[in-house]
Structure formats: structure tokens, C-alpha cells
Amino acid sequence: MKSQENFILAIESSCDDTSAAVLCNDTVLSNVVATQHIHEQYGGVVPELASRAHQQNIVPVVHQALAKANIAKKQLSAIAFTRGPGLMGSLLVGTSFAKSMALGLGIPLIEVNHMQAHIMAHFIKGDEQPPPSFPFLAMTISGGHTQIILVKDHFNMEVLGETLDDAVGEAFDKSAKLLGLPYPGGPLIDEYAKKGNPKAFVFPKPKVEGLHFSFSGLKTSILYFIQKQQKANPDFVKENLHDICASIQFTILEILMDKLKLAVKTTKIKQIAIGGGVAANSGIRSRLKAAETDLGWTTYIPKFEYCTDNAAMIGIVGYYKYLQQDFASQNIAAKARYIL
Numbered sequence: 001m002k003s004q005e006n007f008i009l010a011i012e013s014s015c016d017d018t019s020a021a022v023l024c025n026d027t028v029l030s031n032v033v034a035t036q037h038i039h040e041q042y043g044g045v046v047p048e049l050a051s052r053a054h055q056q057n058i059v060p061v062v063h064q065a066l067a068k069a070n071i072a073k074k075q076l077s078a079i080a081f082t083r084g085p086g087l088m089g090s091l092l093v094g095t096s097f098a099k100s101m102a103l104g105l106g107i108p109l110i111e112v113n114h115m116q117a118h119i120m121a122h123f124i125k126g127d128e129q130p131p132p133s134f135p136f137l138a139m140t141i142s143g144g145h146t147q148i149i150l151v152k153d154h155f156n157m158e159v160l161g162e163t164l165d166d167a168v169g170e171a172f173d174k175s176a177k178l179l180g181l182p183y184p185g186g187p188l189i190d191e192y193a194k195k196g197n198p199k200a201f202v203f204p205k206p207k208v209e210g211l212h213f214s215f216s217g218l219k220t221s222i223l224y225f226i227q228k229q230q231k232a233n234p235d236f237v238k239e240n241l242h243d244i245c246a247s248i249q250f251t252i253l254e255i256l257m258d259k260l261k262l263a264v265k266t267t268k269i270k271q272i273a274i275g276g277g278v279a280a281n282s283g284i285r286s287r288l289k290a291a292e293t294d295l296g297w298t299t300y301i302p303k304f305e306y307c308t309d310n311a312a313m314i315g316i317v318g319y320y321k322y323l324q325q326d327f328a329s330q331n332i333a334a335k336a337r338y339i340l
């Protein structure tokens with residue numbers, strides 16, 4: 001297809017963010033995200049509540065995205081949506097909405113894998129660093145995923161390793177919960193860690209084969225550690241919050257960096273791109289920056305708004321699929337488990 005102005009409306013509803021974006025080719029015109037705060041009081045995402053909130057949010061969010069982009073529905077070339085992986089009830093809202101709207105407008109429908117989108121976020125046109133060249137290594141780190149992926153081209157990706165239990169964002173959030181911090185605790189641990197000593201307390205690193213991860217043991221060892229300390233001093237957490245947070249964050253970052261180093265060693269690829277909500281962590285950002293000088297890596301971190309769940313990343317996959325005329329049929333169904 002010749003280069004021209006293609007307007008893609010993208011919809012993301014896989015977890016607890018309802019998002020819609022409009023792209024003109026690889027440029028984002030708007031990217032509206034409605035974060036569902038209802039889950040905060042429960043200390044984690046409640047699937048049933050997430051589906052209901054998506055249903056309330058989806059129409060206003062799509063309207064806002066179109067209005068901000070100053071694009072009318074009739075100008076749209078196609079509609080891209082997250083097919084999976086994610087929470088089934090949440091995915092159903094976005095999937096059904098996208099199918100109906102594409103049918104109503106008589107335009108193509110494009111299905112997108114959410115994990116591929118986290119990686120493709122690096123290809124959104126920006127004014128900063130150019131995108132990584134192929135092949136490169138991607139590490140997606142969020143509340144729902146932890147994977148190291150070999151990216152051979154836009155559509156050819158191989159998962160080299162992933163978590164066997166909790167995602168890294170869950171490790172942050174569950175540790176924070178043990179410390180009495182509100183959900184999501186990852187950003188708070190990051191903030192308090194800046195004022196603490198990362199070597200104050202030592203937590204064991206899991207022994208997991210190859211490029212796989214495991215974070216559930218870490219949570220348990222933090223729980224036992226806190227219980228033990230609190231027996232001797234009930235105010236232990238309060239008095240040592242900064243040092244505990246710094247030590248937890250240090251352990252998690254060591255786990256991530258060890259696996260990245262192993263991935264570089266086995267693939268001989270030194271281009272590293274990260275994505276997902278945990279990519280916002282200041283510690284991982286400075287570790288990766290340091291690896292540029294210390295290890296000769298080239299690292300890529302998308303803008304924060306494209307790290308956390310957002311529809312712009314769905315739109316960029318939509319654009320590349322649009323160029324290939326890779327369209328979905330109206331029979332398509334959401335997939336809670338959708339392997340890359």
C-alpha cells in the first residue's frame with residue numbers, strides 16, 4: 001500500500017485501564033486512558049468490577065480520543081483492538097465494541113496481541129531516540145507480565161523466558177501490601193527506596209533455570225522476615241521503611257538484570273528495549289543507563305505513557321497490520337491466554 005494518511009482508532013481494555021487512541025500512520029494524535037480507581041480499596045484488580053467500569057468508560061473514552069485527534073468517525077481507515085491476553089470480561093468489552101463500530105462504519109477490524117503491542121510501542125514515532133533495529137531483546141515488565149523476548153522483526157517474536165508465577169509488578173505490589181502500603185505499591189516502593197540503603201537487608205534471589213523468572217518465593221521471604229522482626233519490635237516496618245523498600249527494590253532489580261545479562265550472553269544481542277508499567281521504575285532506568293557505559297548495551301525505554309497499558313501501542317500494531325492488509329473477521333473472539 002502506498003504511503004498516505006491512514007487513521008487508525010485503537011482500543012485497549014485487557015485489564016483495568018480503558019483506553020482509546022487515534023493514530024495517523026505511526027504518529028499518535030490522541031491517547032486517552034481512563035484508569036479505574038475502584039480497585040485501590042481491594043488491593044488488586046477485581047475482574048468483575050473491571051468489566052463493569054470498562055462498559056461505563058468505553059464510549060466516553062472513544063469520543064474523547066476522536067475529539068482530541070480532531071478526527072471524525074467517517075475518516076477512520078480501520079479499528080484495532082486488544083484481543084488478548086488479559087481478563088476475559090475486560091477483553092469482551094473492547095472486543096465487542098470494536099467489532100460493532102467497525103461493522104457500523106464498514107471499515108476493517110484489526111486484532112492485536114497486547115504483549116506484542118508493549119514491544120511495538122518502541123515504533124511509535126517520537127522526537128527522541130530512533131526505534132531499535134532488528135534483532136533486539138525486549139523485556140516486558142508489568143503487573144501482569146514478565147517476559148524476555150527475542151524480536152526478529154515487527155511480527156516475528158520469540159519468548160525466551162517468562163515468569164513461572166507472579167509478575168514483577170505483582171512482586172512490587174504484594175511486597176508493598178505486606179508493608180501496609182496502598183495499591184499499587186510499586187511506585188511507592190520506588191519513591192521510598194530512593195531514601196534507603198539497598199544493602200540494609202538481604203533477601204534471597206530465586207534459582208530459576210535459564211531465562212525464566214519466579215517472584216512468589218521473594219514475597220514469602222519478605223513476609224517471614226517482617227513477621228520475625230515485628231516480634232522483636234512492633235514498629236520495625238515504620239522505623240525502617242526506606243531501608244526495607246530499598247532492599248526489596250535492589251533484590252528485584254538484581255533478578256531482572258541477572259536475567260538480562262544472561263540473555264545478552266546467550267544471544268550476543270546488546271540492544272535492550274523495555275516496556276510495561278515497571279519500566280517506570282527509577283532504579284531499572286538508571287541500571288539500564290549504567291549498562292550502556294559499563295556493558296556496551298544500547299537501551300530503549302519508551303515514554304512513560306507508552307509503558308503502562310495504553311491504546312497507542314495497540315494502534316501502532318494496528319498500523320503495521322493495516323499496511324499488510326492483515327484484517328480480522330467479525331467472527332473473531334477474545335482470548336484470555338494469547339501466546340505471542
Ligand code: KG4
Binds near residue numbers: 145170279307308
Ligand atoms: O503496565 P501496567 O500499567 O499494567 C499491567 O499490569 O499490565 O503496570 C502496572 C504495574 C503495577 O504493578 C505497578 O506497581 C508497577 O507497574 N509500577 C511500578 C512503578 N510504576 C508502576 N513498579 C515499580 N516502580 C515504579 N515506579
Ligand code: ZN
Binds near residue numbers: 118276308
Ligand atoms: Zn500490559
